Amino acid sequence: MDESVIDKLKILAESAKYDVSCSSSGTTRSNQKGGIGNAAGWGICHSFAEDGRCISLLKIMLTNHCIYDCAYCINRRSNDLKRATFSVTELVNLTIEFYRRNYIEGLFLSSGVVRNPDYTMERLVRVAKDLRLVHRFNGYIHLKSIPGASRELVNEAGLYADRLSVNIEIPNEKSLQLLAPEKDFQSVFKPMSYIQQGVLESAEERKKYRYAPRFAPAGQSTQMIVGATAETDKDILQLSSALYQRPSMKRVYYSGYIPVNTYDNRLPVLKQAPLVRENRLYQADWLLRFYQFKVDEIVNDAYPDLDLEVDPKLSWALRNPQAFPVDINRADYEMLLRVPGIGVKSAKLILVSRRYGRLGASQLKKMGIVMKKAQYFITCNELPVRTINELSPLSVRSLLSRKPGRKADDRQQVIQFEE
Known part of the structure; x- marks a missing residue:
């Protein structure tokens, strides 16, 4: 090489590492005679398949x-760092070369x-098009749609990519204008709407014509930066919930x-990245997507930010002791999902198992x-x-939160914003 x-x-792989808006997508693009690559059964990322196998991709920037x-x-633009740009041919050949060496199974491309x-x-688009049409590459391709790009180019990208993403980055337009005055929400949401329309039109076409081309079959995703601005978790989750109402939106990443730019006084003073808060947002996101929670049940005006000491589901349970205890042998599926410690699979297993007899603690542990x-x-x-009602929410919280004497987790610092 x-x-x-x-x-x-080396330069462009390093530059791409801050974009987290990619993960296992579940798309299927099986190999065809005379082609190379196969994305059947998995999404591609540094993630894990159902069998525990690590999925790899080339995550890189064009420039x-x-x-x-x-x-x-x-x-x-103002940062003094090494810059580089791939030609379309270089990046296509690099992807194919890495695939042939079994280094990767797909491509995540931003710029x-x-x-x-x-x-x-x-x-x-030319990179994805050459991979598909010239090299007949059938592996996974995730393209980052550029905010402000035309509808024609977004539509063309959807014909060759498995997934498209447009990163919101900052969850409030006023804050976006402060940190990125050359951008606005319109430039972000327009490509999102183009992708959504393309997905819906493609679905209708495939109902009529079996072999109609698929448009971004793995849908779209987006990313929000947490902690760069003063938005609460409530603000972030309300936006996420609204995005999930769109049929093509599959994942919101936090x-x-x-x-990285500590010299800019528009940015908060943080000791390090707010990793605990990020993790709590992912847990809350999971509740929205799979556990039938609403945003105002997780965060509201009284509790605008997620509890960093306990997970959001446990936090809700502690604030609503009147809903408990739940009778495992009688409760419906929706209520079982709200019990801390019970997941989607175990709730379904409870419903099936209790048909054959009353369940006790030993059976629940086995599930x-x-x-x-x-x-x-x-x-x-x-x-x-x-x-919880025989004890108290405070007592249960102390039993389930961190142990006394354990060193405090300082990864989530109080954010100080410059005036």
Whole structure:
């Protein structure tokens, strides 16, 4: 491999690491005769398949040159760092070479914006198009749609990519204007709507014509930076919930702000990335998507931010002791999902198992229920401990939160914003 390409690879792979809006997608694009690659059964990322196998992809930028000067971005125009740009041919050949060596199973491609959004987007589309049509590559491709790109280019990208993403980055337009005055929400949400329309039109076409081309079959995703601005978790989750109402939106990713541009006084003073808060947002996101929770049940005006000491589901249970204890042998599916320690699979297993007899603690343990949490919120054939109402929410919280004397987790610092 040419040394200049290797040098570019080192620079642009490093520049791409801050974008987390990719993961296992569940798309299926099986191999065809005469082609190479196969994305059947998995999504591609540094993630894990159902069998525990690590899924790999080439996560890279086309270029880290950028016309924008966003305060939170390492690749901002004013930063003094090594810059590089792949030609379309170089990046296509690099992807194929890595695939042939069994280094990767797919491609995640993003880019800084050079010249204008359409010029950059056109080059991204050319990479995907050459891989599909020239090299007949059937592996997974995730393309980052450039904010402000035209509808024609977004539509073309959807014909060759498995998934498209447009990153919101900052969850409030006023804050976005502060940190990235050259951007606005319209430039972000327009490509999102183009993707959504393309997905819906493709679905209708395939109802009529079996072999009609698929448009971004794995849908779209987006990313929000957490901790760079003063938005509460309520603000973030309300936006996420609204995005999930769109049929094409599959994932919202949360990226704890990494203080890479500490010289900019528009940015908060953080000791390090707010990783605990990021994790709690992912847990809350899971509740929205799979546990039938509403945003105002997780966070509201009284509790605008997630509890960093306990997970959001346990936090809700502690605030609503009147809903417990739940009788495992009688409760419906929706109520079982609200019990701390019971997941989607175990709730379904409870519904099936109790047809054959009353369930006790030993059976629940075998189903994988986390009895350390669940025991305070349920009743069954036998109950070895007192429930939340016999104790108190505060007592249960102290039992389930961190142990006394344990060193405080300082990964989530109080954020100080410059005036």
